[in-house]
Every structure is written in C-alpha cells, then in structure tokens.
Amino acid sequence: MTAPVRATPNSKTMDPPRGLTLLRDPLLNKGTAFTEAERDELGLRGFLPAHVLSMEEQVARVLTNLRSLPNDLEKYIALNSLHDRNEALFFRVVCDNIDEIQPIIYTPTVGLACQRFGLIFQRPRGMFISANDRGHIAELLSNWPYQAKLIVVTDGERILGLGDLGAHGMGIPVGKLSLYSACAGIHPENCLPVVLDVGTNNQDLLNDRYYIGLRQKRLSGQAYDDFVDEFVTAARAAFPGVLIQFEDFANHSAFRLLHKYRDDIPVFNDDIQGTAAVALAGLFSALRVGGGKLSEQQILFLGAGEAATGIADLIVSAMMAEGLSEAEAIKRNWLTDSRGLVVKGRAGLTEHKLRYAHDHAPLDDFLTAIRTLRPTAIIGVAAVGGAFTPEVLKAMGEINDRPIVFALSNPTSKAECSAEEAYRYTEGRALFACGSPYDPVHLDGKTFVPRQGNNSYIFPGVGLGAVASGSKLVTDEMFMAAAHTLAYLVTPEDIEQGSLYPSLPRIREVSAHIAEAVAEVAYKRGLATAPKPNDLMAFIESQMYNPLY
Template identity: 80%
Template sequence: MSVPVSVSAGSPSDLPRGMALLRDPLLNKGTAFTEEERDALGLRGFLPAHVFSMQAQADRVMANLRGLTSDLAKYVALNELHDRNEALFFRVVSDNIDEIQPLIYTPTVGLACQRFGYIFQRPRGLFIGPNDRGHIAELLNNWPYPAKLIVVTDGERILGLGDLGANGMGIPVGKLSLYSACAGVHPELCLPVMLDVGTNNEALLNDPYYIGLRQRRLGGAAYDELVDEFMTAAREVFPGVLIQFEDFANHSAFRLLQKYRDKACVFNDDIQGTAAVALAGLLSALRATGGNLNDQRLLFLGAGEAATGIADLVVSAMMAQGASEAEALRRNWLVDSRGLVVKNRPGLSEHKLRYAHEQAPIGDFLTAIRTLKPTAIIGVAAVGGAFTPEVLQAMTEINDRPIVFALSNPTSKSECSAEEAYRHTEGRALFACGSPYDPVQLNGKTLVPRQGNNSYIFPGVGLGAIASGARLVTDEMFMAAAYTLAHLVDEADILQGSLYPALPRIREVSAHIGAAVAEVAYRRGLATGHVPNDLIGHVQSQMYDPHY
C-alpha cells in the first residue's frame, strides 16, 4: 500500500510551504507544527506561539464539539475539521468512536444529506454526470491521489430516506471516513464518487440550494452506458481499485452487482455487508438461545436489497451446515408492502421469486407471525414503528428468547426502539438495531443493545481486499467476515444482551475480518503475490494510524 508524503517523513524541499501547507488537509498539523518545522516550512508568523501536542488538539476539538447543541452542528464542525486536518480528524474519530460514529454516519448523516445544500462547504470527492460522457477517464485523472477504494452512489435510495440526488454525496464521504477510522485504510487511497444523474424528488428540484443536476433521473440505456463508462474508466485510471456500490435503488442495485461482480473488484454493501452483519448477529443470538441455525425460521419485514441479501447469506450458511437448498429457502420468508411474498402472487420482482413459497396470502405482518411462527423477525423496510407492542408480544408468546432485529435507519425509520423491544418482550428479546440506543434498565438488569451496523463488516472487507490485492470480492468472503465477527463477541457481551463487540474494538475487529477475507482471496487464487507467513500481521501492517 502506498504511503503518502507526510510532514514527519518528507524533507522540507518535498513539501508545500507556508499557507499552501496549512491548506493541505493531508499534511496540515495546525498548532502542532514544531518550532523547527515552522522555520523550515515557511510557517513563521502564520501560527500562534504555543506548540500543542496532538492530544491537546484532540481534547480541544472534543470540548468544542460537546458544547454544540445539535447533532447537525456537530456534523458540520467535524466536516470542517476533516477539510482542515485529516490526521487530527481521524485521531478524534478513532479515539471517540462510540461518540463520533453516530455523528459522521448513521443516524446524523441522513439529516446531513437532507440538508446537504445548506451545509455544503468544500467539495470532497468527484461528481460525475451525463455531461461528462466520453470524458470520465479525464475527470478521474483530475483526482490527485492514487485511489485504491471508491465508494459510489447515484443517490436514489439514501438510507431509508429515498431519492436525495446529489445530496447523497454525504454517504460515500461518511463510509470512507469509517474505512479510515475503523480499518485504517489510508484516507489518501479513498475516493467518494457521486453519479449525479438527476433526481425525481420534486422538493429538491424546487430547492434553490440543491447542489445537483436539476433534471429528472436518467434511466434506461443512457444510465447503463454512463455507469459502464465509469466502471471501465475507474479500473483504467486506478488499476486494481475496489469499488463499493452504495445506496442504489433496488432496480439498479441487484442488476449492477450481477453485471460486474464476476469481472471487477466490486461489492454492494446494502446487499452483502448488511447480510454479513445480520448473519453475525444471528449467530451470536444462537449462543444465547442454544439453538441451531438450521432450526431457525426468519421473517423479514422488507423484500429489497437488505432482506434478500441477508436471506441469501443465511441460506448459504444453512447449506454449509448440512441443509439442502430447498430446506434452507423454506426457512426464510419475506413481507413487503403487499403482505407475505407467496408463490401464487402475480408480478413479483425477480429478486423476490426465490423466497416466494407455497402459502395462502397473508396481508399483514402480525398475522404472518402468528401463522409462520418465526424464531426471528428482521426489519429492513424503513417503516418506523412497524414492530408494534402486539408484534413483539406475539413473538414472545411463540419463543422463549425471540430474536428481534430492527435494522432500518436513521432512527426515525427504526421498526422499534431498544426500550420497546425489551419492555414488550419482558426483557427476553435478543435485540439488534440499525441506529444507536442507550442501555435499558429493566427488572433490575442492564441490557446493552448494540447496532447491527455495517461498519463492523465493510471496513474489514475492504482492508482485506486491498491488503491481498483481491481481483474479486465474493460471497465466501462475506461469510468469512460474518463468522469472524460473531467469534469476536465474548461471553460478557452475550450476558448483557449485546450481539456485537463493543465499538471501541472496531480496529481489532476489522483487522481480523481483513485477515479472514484475505485468506479466502489467497486460497481461491484471487489475490496477487504469495500468502504472507503472518497474515494478520500483514494486514495490520497496512493499517493507517493517524498521528503526526
């Protein structure tokens, strides 16, 4: 992995000087520049006299941040720091991940995307649109760094908020911040890309501060040609680059993943990353129940990318434990806006057909629970409050320890809160959430919910793919990531109701997942070079540690 020039590593003649240096976020240290550096780099006079340590700078950032009254204001303040001093930004994020992750990603990033035109300051990443056809390679060559990792979106399905057009750029920026903070992928190697193909959101088209292309969404062949040119150009300009598809609508997400997955190093986090983190949570829950995976029956509220992605990986895991494909499929059921997905329903989308079973139609989720008697319900439809008290009580009547995953985000779209899940199941629920919730006191016990957040999975997958030089990202890699994550949940976590490790362990988690992913790449002949003698050590050696 390439290492960028740093103030500590470069000689004075290698570096920009004076104000140009202070304006370069990859090199700027602000008030931490030493007396010797100030003299050598033409900084004398630009900075106040006192030289601060990085820790003192970080403490000051946190003190200021905690004085702000809204999460959106904190998001803007952190964005300003990111634009000014990347090393300090990632030091602050890494050292305060529990507090900062909800601010730079879910749930706050959803509000930030909705307000993106109002809070936009400095561009970060590349915007590519229909007018760039025929010149996308030139545009990518404008990027000044050697990208190894691209997160790309077209903004059509941002979290559970729908079509936010170019405002969705907040998602690739936030995801890549987590790659660096959680898995040590160097920020110089990270490129956020917005495919700005317009928006069908009338409010945005009429918003005077909307930053994007003011036209209806491009579709059909013209859309596919733009994406194809981008994919071709990205791999030409950045050989071996890993491309993560993010927040595409269902009709594009499945199709694009299927089109490129066997010929490029790509994955879709909404489909595959969500699947891995959910499978890991399910495996952790079974440690508490003592049950076997092949005895579970899963009922999904939702039938899109997340639901079918999770179901596909669960089916693969069940088959790996001895079930036939037909048996495994029959243990996974979907409920969409029209009710239970069943075989005799006309007009089913292709991605739903695999889970359309023989069953009389059922119109509502609660009746589906009472009929099918699932051991787990998994909410991924972005329907806030859908896990009603009646739903939760019905699950408790069927199961001694009901598994309840309310994975939709942001918080306004969550199927239920942690407090609701525990209270309406008498504290018996094994709960995971898509948005953060505080510990819950119930019947003299403290229950600690943890997010089934994709940040447990995708940073480590990307790290492993980059460290091994993987040519493809496969479902087997996500399976390995899920089992690795579940293995890292300890007994103390399980006893307090936590199905995932504590977030401050995230860099350790990512290193182990990276090693597991790299091992698959080497074993399957998808990696470049020879297998290192110490795989975990090799992966850890690739991890960026933000410091001066």
C-alpha cells in the first residue's frame, strides 16, 4: 500500500502526509473511513475511534446532524466546517442532496453568511490579497500550494443585492467554486477563491470590531486598476492558462474589467454573461409554452445594471440569429432604473445604458411602463424586493395570455415577487422563473413547480468546457451555446408543471452537456489548446471529479 497522493498530477511537489498532518488535510482526509490497513500504513493508529465507517454512513451522519440544526446559517457553518475537514465527504453530501444543500452553501444563505462573515470566520479558504500587498502579489500567489485552473475573484463591492461587504465577500467565491466542483466536477484542488481587499465604503463595516478586512475607504481610479492588473498578470504567470471569473464587482468596475481582458485571456463575468445565458434559456423554455419566436417578444427589464444589460445583449444576439437587424433587436429590449424608463436625452446615462436608451417620452414608474410598452416579458434584476406588485402582475396578465415573469434577484429578501404571487395574480398563467428557491405552489387544483433561473445551471458547465479544451478565451458564442443547450434539456414533463429549467439533481448531466457545447465552440473557433478527443462527451465526463474515497 502507498500513502495517499494528490488527486491531480499538477500539484506542487510535496511529501505525502501522514498521521495528524494527513487528518488535517481536507483534500486527503477520510476521517473515520480510513481502513484498518490504511491506519497502520499511514500512522493513524490512536487518532481515530475503532469503528470504520463507510462513506455512505458518514453522509447519513452528516445529514442527521445538519437537519437537527435550528436555521440555515447554522447549517452553513456546519457545512463550511465539514468542507474544511473532509472535501470528498463535503462534496458527496452536496452532490447527492443538491436540492437541499445548494440553497445553504450558496444563494440565498450565503448572503447572510457574508453579512456575518467576521463572526463566523473559522479557517482561511482561498486567498485574501489586500491593497497593502501591491508590488508583492506574485509572491503571495506563490504561497498557494496547488496548481489552480480556475479562479473566482471578487472585490466585494456588490455582493448579491446586499451592496459593499468588502472582505466579507469571500463567501461568494468560496460558494461559487463549491458549485463548480459539485455541479461540474472541477476538482477542488484546481479551484482558487480570491478576495481583492481594496477597502470598503461601508461605514458599518469600518466601525465593526469584527470586520476582517482593511479598515480604509476603497481604492479607486488608476490605483485600483493597477492593483487589479497586477493580480491578473501575477495569476496568469503563477497558473498558466488559468480561467478567471470576475464575481460581484460593482457596475462601474465590472463592465470595464470584462472589456479590458476578454479579448486577450480566458475571463468572464458571471453576473453579466452567466445571468444572461440562464435568462435566455428560460425565455426559450417559456416560448415552448406560450408560442411565438424570441424575435417577436417585447422585453422590459426592472434594472439597468450589469445583469440587465448582459441579458439584453445576449437576447439581442439571439434575436439577430432569428433574422432581426441589430437595431430592430435592440428596440425590443427596454430598461428601467430608479429614475424610470431609460430613454434618449436623459442626462447622466452611463455607457452600458446608452445602447438601450430609446426614443420615447419619460415614464416614471414600472407599472406605467408596462401599460405603455405592453411587454410580453418582464425580467427583474434590480434587487428591489416586492417590486413586482399585484398591480404589476395583474397588468401583465391583462396584456398577455401567458405572461413571462422572471423575478431573478436574490437573496429572497430582494426578490421582485414570490412564486405564489406570480401565479396568483396572473390566474395561474404566468411563465415564471425565480432567482431564489420557492416551494411548489398549489392554486385552483393545479400544482406549479417553479425553478430558479440560477447561474449554477450555466457557469459550472462553461468553466468545465473552457478548462477541458484549454480555451484561450471565453466568448459570447459559448454562452449562447450554453443557453440553447440548457433549454434543450428541459423535458416536456418539466414544462407541464411550470418548470422552465431542468431539475437540480440533473445538474451534473446538464453541466457535462454545456461543457461539450462550449468546448465545441472552442475547437470550431480555433481557441482550444488541448487536442480534440474522438469522443468529446466521453472526454468531458472523464475530467469530472467524483467525490469518492
């Protein structure tokens, strides 16, 4: 028998651990599942109780304990502790119970966890790179003991719909990468969560004795850009070919950084591109019920930030693929923000809004915009809880036989409406998708099963496809392919019960198909650096980490 070794061949060289060192390595620890022979060989005698448990028994014990806890934050803390002790067991629990566990390790619970991160912080996971580390980022990254293939990085300025949480935003890249491993089989050893701690403008955090980040106002301007550029350059040097996902940056940074790097290195912004793909897939599914073509729809957004314009941009591309000119497609997408309808001539419009600023009289509120523009679909991405009022929903039902209502903001407190409200105020006719989880809705003898338009349907598969093919870029064509693939995987049975997305337990199957579609684009466009296998799907599946001992 040999000592356990790292599960991937590109780990930095190190001696195989033994004894307590092995038990404290979450990538290699099996806890009470180490066999009698392994305990002898690896110096574990005396550190473990006598009974050897199977992984199945360990999973059952974890779930028993988890389900006895009083609230989701306590469950988040317990799962985070398991993650720090035993990665394989953590991911086995997640993979086998994804419906139950995903809302705990990611949205909506991760939002509360980030808000209280200073209180619940236990062990470091990922890297905190602060503004004080300028000039030394390459040195910091050399401390990371594994060879990263995928980095999720945030500066914490726009965490979900909660705003500036600074270094407490680390919960987001940690949660996102957990989903990469659980949903698409990216090996956890290849995942690196990063917070760029440039300070925070949240005065409550600056006054909080338990805040773990830099206690200063945010770095801005050229100093900020230089800091981010140093990180990107150092990451590319430390981990050649690494895919970098920008996550939860504020609008003024998100668009600029994406456009700065996207044509040169493999980067994407999930808030812009992943959200767009999952929303577009939901529209394709909705049209299977309501009929008509995408190019015939009139879309009204509540919100005009990175999510709204990202979705609108991909919808425009899809409408153009159906034969519309770019100008005609743009005209079918309308934005509203806190000042009302985005129209030409309005002072102070930022660059990303200008494309969708149409010739129209100003309209001050969303309900008036609905009654005037008569949209077939409304998409909420403004993180304004309850903004889809009963009057809004009734108006959509009066205008459309099957109104499309996407309330995509999260966490739940920021949702534009609940599933029950969407169905009730449209007499059960809404084609509904949500950003937060909701239980089935029973109305007038019919049961509706709403499903989240969650980015976890998209980004894990996109990442897997890009990493597996060694793609030099991540393109909008890849996100379009992901949207079509996701919509294709929605079954007639899903549609019949009002579900516009596949069931979450199918997520690894979904991710594999999306990865195949993304890799096909990479090979077709000459972006792949890995040789194309004869059976691409079989190759993709062979790359997926399966958490077993």
